[in-house]
Amino acid sequence: MIISARNQLKGKVESIKEGAVNAIITLKSNSNDIITSTISMEAVKELDLTPGKEAIAVIKATEVMIGIGDMKLSARNQLDGEIVKVQEGAVNAIVTLKTNGGNTISSTISMSAVKELGLSAGVKAKAVIKATSVMIAV
Structure with missing residues (x-):
């Protein structure tokens, strides 16, 4: 799969919590970061997702927020790490964070x-990602 989304974390499905319309998928990346995704039950069936199945969490850089310090947020995905690069532009920057688990996460945020x-x-810092912003690919 070749797509423009900068963040593609390979791993295995840990669990699937099914609801009437949506499911919460928990994926453990190959470097042990835990990523939660909320996708439709239809997508779960189409992708034939089951615990143990290899999958990829796909996250656009524009959907990744960067936070500093302790935060109480509803966003399920809060990955601790360290900024390794800030590529500045006129309006936005691409911030690269290496998670404590070893994954590299890119975020597009304003220069402000x-x-x-x-x-x-x-x-x-922390990479903060809402579960609804995480796509699952197989």
Whole structure:
């Protein structure tokens, strides 16, 4: 699969919590980061998802927020790590965070946010991703 989404975390489905319309999929990446995704039951069936099946969590960089310090949020995915690169543009920046599990996550955020948060290489931060922003591919 070749797609433009920068974040593609390979792993295995840990669990599937089925609802009437949607399911919550928990995927454990090959480097042990846990990613939660909310997808339709129809997609679960079409992808033939079962615990133990290899899958890929796909997340667009524009759907990844970067946070500093302790945060109480409803977003299910909060991956601790360290900023390894900030590629600055005129309006936005691409911030690259290496998770404590070893995955690399890219985030596209405003230059204003980069400056307000003091983001630069070496800063401890979190990649924050809503479960509804995580797609699952097989």
